[in-house]
Amino acid sequence: MTVQDVERQSFTEAWEQWHRQKEEVLAGPHGFLAITGLHWLSAEPTRFEDAPGAWSTTAEGVVVELADGEALTVDDAVVRGRHGFGVIAERDSRYVTAGDAVIEVAKRGGHDILRPRHPDNALRTSFTHTPAYAPDPRWVRPGRFLPFHEPRAVTVGAAVEGLEHVYDSPGQVEFELGDAVHRLTAFNGRTPGSLMVLFTDRTSGVTTYAANRSLQIAAPDAEGRVTLDFNRAGNLPCAYTDLATCPLPPAGNRLPVAVEAGEKIPLERGGQP
Template sequence: MTVQDVDRVSFVREWEEWHRAKEEALAGPHGFLAITGLHWLSPEPTRFEDAPGAWSATAGGVVVDLAEGEELTVDGTAVRGRYGFGAIAERDSLYVGHGDAVIEVARRGGHDILRPRHPDNPLRTSFTYTPAYAPDPRWRVTGRFLPFREPRPLTVGAAVEGLEHVYDSPGQVEFAWEGTPHRLTAFDGGSPGSLMVLFTDETSGVTTYAANRSLRIAAPDSDGRVVLDFNRAGNLPCAYTDLATCPLPPAGNRLPIAVEAGERIPLERGGRP
């Protein structure tokens, strides 16, 4: 076996581990496929079929009024009657228990929302796998990070019509494909120094999900170099369910090339094995 063969075997194995972990999170007992409803809260207390209590969005935050015999578990403690969650920050989520279900209380696009997650949701129990292109080392490319002088707030659309998200962008990522340079506006990747890009390309709506794919990028090195492994271009939850509020790519993040790498259209959206 050649060195190249050993490298490729390792490359494929690492990709399989990444994909398996991503699938397990998606289809876990309380992952995104377990969501049964996306409820927009208002000042008027409202009951929903998939969650106990009457829920409302007040000036002081989300409040639930539980009827006699109803209870939720918050941080391991059973609560009954009226309970206030306080103000929830944008893009934050709180998770409370109800039997084998989890109720997500969150804020998205300036709105308080409720998303119950039930393990027996048919979308979850019927899930098998997400189609993907075979991992190919040529889609692992080196680029460079071009930081802005100061992070720039960018407003992007969402999978939910009329909803908007605002993210701070620290800069752009530049790379070349077949000799042609391309740039993608990046967002914070979650871990220190890391980046995340949302993009579409010539495969979008053909073999990959039309609205977006995401790619996480490790922190740049001391010279600003980054590695973009498009084999790990992944679907966001909105690729599987309409009960997600995923952001759309910023203007300019459509690549004029066919990125035939990463995850493809889910079977749940008519994708092919």
Template sequence: MAPRATGTPSPAGTADLEAFVRDWEEWHRRHEAARADRHGFLAITGLHWLTEEPQRLPDAPGEWSTGPDGVVVTLAPGEELVVDGETVGGRYVFGVIPERGEIKARWGDAVIEVARRGGNDIVRPRHPDNPVRTGYTGTPAFPPDPRWVVTGRYVPFDAPRPTTVGAVVEGLQHVYDAPARVEFELDGQALSLTVFNGRTPGALLALFTDATSGVTTYPANRSLAIDPPAADGTVVLDFNRAVNLPCAYTKFATCPLPPPENRLPVAIEAGEKDPRRHG
């Protein structure tokens, strides 16, 4: 773990710190741009749970239902969607969508997300002019500090462990395969995180809370992307890059909660803060 600098930094140390801060600022700028994308989570205008009974939605065309054939939409005359570059009308079958899978259809300048979460089929329209998106002014964060860049150890399980976690939606559950835990130290205290598979092969993802949760950071969770372990099993946890999940910004998210063992008893004053507490 990199110690906090004390005294007057050397010219080389100052240059390293300036480069570290610039790198973090560029990363955070890209992350904010992706969050505020025209069809990102800030553009969502509704979370609609589908049943066998067809229902018309206020922010999407057609009547929507789900059943043995998966998600089905019936579009009225004059209504159209664009799916995989093809314009469709009438009755269109999206089919059975796998858990955590999604299909995005175009409707004018909006995107209609059709997805499956916690065993339920859902529709989430994304409209670029949603006030949540157009009024977004950014997310505050702790100043980047090398102290919060920690080297840990990847400890694989004998086999991936199916891990059931709760969700911000009451009664909803998510199941993830956990390949390992990551052990590390902060201020001499031994800690660990159960990790899930990340977005790319070998990458990892940790969901966690800590002593700042509900004080300066979002109470339900934060997430940390972790690069694949090195050949010797070491991993780098850069808590400066801990970020909020979509549920910190919209009530139309189904974000998972951390497993109980990932509720850290230390205050990690790094990464993104709670946007609701900081304007």
């Protein structure tokens, strides 16, 4: 086996581990595929079939009123009767349990929502895998982070019609692809200093999910250099279920080339194995 063969095998194994871990989170007992409802809370206490209690949003935050015989576990403590969760910050979530279900209490686009997660949800139990392009080192591209003088608030649409998200963008990522230079507006990533880009390209709606894909980028080095591994362009939860509020890419984040790398349209949305 040549050095190139060893490197290619190592590259493929690292990608497979990334993809496997991503699938495990998605299809975990209380992952996104376990969600059974996306409930928008109002001032009127309302009951839902997939969660105990009557839920409402008030000036003091989200409130649940539990009937006799109903209970939730909140921060390892069993609560009954009336319980207030306080004001939940935008894009934050709190998780409580009810039997084998987990109830997500969250705020998205300025609205308080409830998303119960049940392990026996059919979308989860029938899940097998997400099709993807074979990993290929040629889709690993060097780039450069171009920071803004100060972060800019960027408003984007959402998978839910009429909903908007506002993110702070620290700058743009510049890279070459298809004999041209491209720039994508970036948001903050999962870890301090890291970046995340939402984008579409010419495969969107053809072999990849139409609305968006996301790519995590490690923190720039001292010279601002970054690496974009499009093999790890992944689906957001909205690619699998309508019960997600995923953000759409910012204006200008559509690449005029076909990025034939990363995850494809899920089988649940008519994708091909």
